[in-house]
Amino acid sequence: MAALTCNAADLGALLGSATNLTAASYICDRFDTISTRLSDTTYAVDTTYLLFSAYLVFSMQLGFAMLCAGSVRAKNTMNIMLTNVLDAATGGLFYYLFGFAFAFGNPSNTFIGKHYFALKSITSPSTDYSNFLYQWAFAIAAAGITSGSIAERTQFVAYLIYSSFLTGFVYPVVSHWFWSSDGWASPMHSNLLFGSGVIDFAGSGVVHMVGGIAGLWGALIVGPRIGRFDHAGRPISLRGHSATLVVLGTFLLWFGWYGFNPGSFLNILKSYDDGRSYYGQWSAVGRTAVTTTLAGCTAALTTLFGKRLISGHWNVTDVCNGLLGGFAAITSGCSVVDPWAAIICGFVAAAVLIGCNKLAERLRYDDPLEAAQLHGGCGAWGIIFTALFAKEEYVNQVYPGKPGRPYGLFMGGGGRLLAAHVIQILVITGWVSALMGSLFYILHRMGLLRISEEDEMAGMDLTRHGGFAYAYDDDDDSFPSHQQKKKNGASFMMKATPPVRTDEV
Template sequence: MVKKVLLAVGALLLLMPAALAFADDPKPPEPGQLQAAVDAVWVMLAAILVIFMQAGFALLEAGSTRMKNAGHVAGKTILTFGICALAFWALGFGLAFGNGNPFFGTTGFVLTGLEDQAKAAFSSLAGSDVPISIKFLFQLAFAGVSLAIAWGGFAERGKLPVYFIFGVLFTVLIYPIVAHWVWGGGWLAQIGMQDFAGSTVVHLQGATAALVATLLLKPRIGKFNKDGTPNLIPGHNQVLSVLGVIILWIGWFGFNPGSTLSAMNDGFFGYIALTTNMAAAAGGVAAMIVSWMYFGKADIPSMLNGVLAALVAITAACAFVEPWAAIVIGALAGIITFFTAQWFEKWGLDDPVYAFSVHGIAGIWGTLSTGFFATSELATRAGGGTPVGGAGLFYGGGFHQLGVQALGVAGAFVFVFVLSFIILGILKATIGLRVTEEEEIVGLDLSEHGSYGYPEQMKKLQGQSNVTA
């Protein structure tokens, strides 16, 4: 009995501090404070998901290239994201989202993270109460994705020093300018361009830079025969590529829904997740079926590219179109990307990871698609009550929105192509873009880093080659 009493007293003593603390608690947070806190957590989570897409790119590109380059391809993902983070913090973020003129921002450089600075320098981001440091991380993640796409055109033959120089210049002279045009209150925003999460801003920009690199670097050794016919250079690990695409698919739920910058806007981020997922599913299935009809075999890399192309396409349209339209957009993206990849290769373009087909062509289609399928109701909802553009052709909007979208695509493509060509052309004439023939044959793992991504396996293959010789 005494023991029970002592236990009860002990329990009361333990509970007293909690009870007193509860009694002394301040008033519960105001609804606005609660919304700001939830939104901040949501955008931070979305930023983490988008940054984690770098792991998807590393696995996809490493699996899609040869074993002798796998370590290099995966490792440069870390290097270039670090370069991008530093350059975007110093200059890129201000150029993209700072107050300025219709073409670029002129405030907010060398971000301090202070909210007073944010209110004065970033009017284009004032619609959300999320702290400026979290907004920066979210937008940095997007810039990092665009740069990762650009490196696809350099695969298996680009010099490592070029990654440092072009990475900085892309992040401060190319990407933020188009971002400002569309998302920073620039001239394309002023005429109502619809690109909710970046089919043009992120994907077309990166893909256009990749296209320029592919043209200037020329094809890999052994890719084409003397008569111009292409040879298949398969990636070394389809399982890595599949895992990379799964990670990218998951990361896209930060990419598109996170662009609401709010978790409490009537659950609109959930609707965007729905359209994103339906498009991706349709793209993968459509590309697999088309490849089966074309090759006589169901091609796994084509299916993977179909998923990615659909995700790229729906990135612009996810907030503006109905679910059935998202399925159509995704399926067409998968089909278009499959055929353009075949055509570009036949025309002599060696794009090892099909960067321009997957991110460029699909980015163009996705941006144009809102000119067909956008609804006026969703355009208003996407803008938080202020319409972003208008209805598409199939919803009574005529050709106006389609014309705006086409102008935005053309302006972004020309700007990025010309500036990338100038920068990479200068680098080619000075330090050179491409490794030597001997270095390319040995592989970039060894020639650029002094070790292989798969040391045991490569030593085994070298031993077999010496025995054969």
């Protein structure tokens, strides 16, 4: 908020006497007090908005946990839940020590930040503790995406190592490139890439592609789960044990996405000074929430009918993944496109997800959460979509101060934004592949990546975590003992869902 100033000498001259000069000084003192209070109120409102958005994004961790738990078999529920908790905890420590500094430690060079390690000297008008909390919630979201790709056959120590490396270095460097004012491809950099910079508003590339590509390499190197493909290479469905948890996780992620996308404005009390007193950043926040909603809804319905034509079933799990694919795609351009364009984004995102899943089956690639296909594939589409449909008016509002900035190709803005976004896809793919692919390969060679065949068949809950997530037996004293129940044939056991060959569905 611009400071409002009052000069007593100038005001006294207008009033026209020495007495009025004293009055002018008094008026200016009161005016300055009011101006300071207004400025403080602006900071308080914007910080409250940012913190509330951070809490919404953090709630997505619960969504990830429920979605992952429901998508794996019951015998691995404890394992996947623990990895989700540790993603947040490990990510919090390493992002505090290194990640935030590498991402937003200004002033710095165009490649990596170099200030604010362990939040030293962080407090300033542009950066505060609330900024750290919000950005940390994004960092652990990227790590959560990766954990789903390698679920049900990965050693726990591998989760700790990759999560620390991803949140402490790999992801922060990417976010510095595209979100820091010093980043070489940032839309706020003084020397814009192709005169436009990259418009990745909330992270289709920075968050979703990073997490998806990391998961892609992890799943490729660790290999498919036992039984995922038969001896002829035909896919066999290893169904998750709880569609209820999948739906619960999806709705929690949907709720959190309203902090993920609209919250990425970082502030709300900002006027656009276009002659409309009712119109400002608060309006753009609302529009962003609407585009996010429409893209997800369209993708969900497209997936519903598309999968019905392919498989003959109305599958709730596929619909949930389609919905999330639409959200991942719109995340890049949510603030700079019209609602009608968001519908196109969701429609194509569903087609991208279905196509990526078909390709994964042909290549014998196993990802229990479809994370690489959903976040990587749909995230890449979202980056291209933004370069095609970004509207000039919205681009200039969200990224002011650069007259003549390129906008969407299909909106008449030329191809420079598209060229910048193609560069973004290539550099993210190369960076994450080089670092995370190498890390997973090293873990594989050291014997730290995949669990033994015996552990995988029995389930990691029993072999690695001390017991199952669910009570298989009723231990109430009013019932016969465990041994007696087994003797009488009265034990209560959960039955496994038999595998289904997907080419027969």
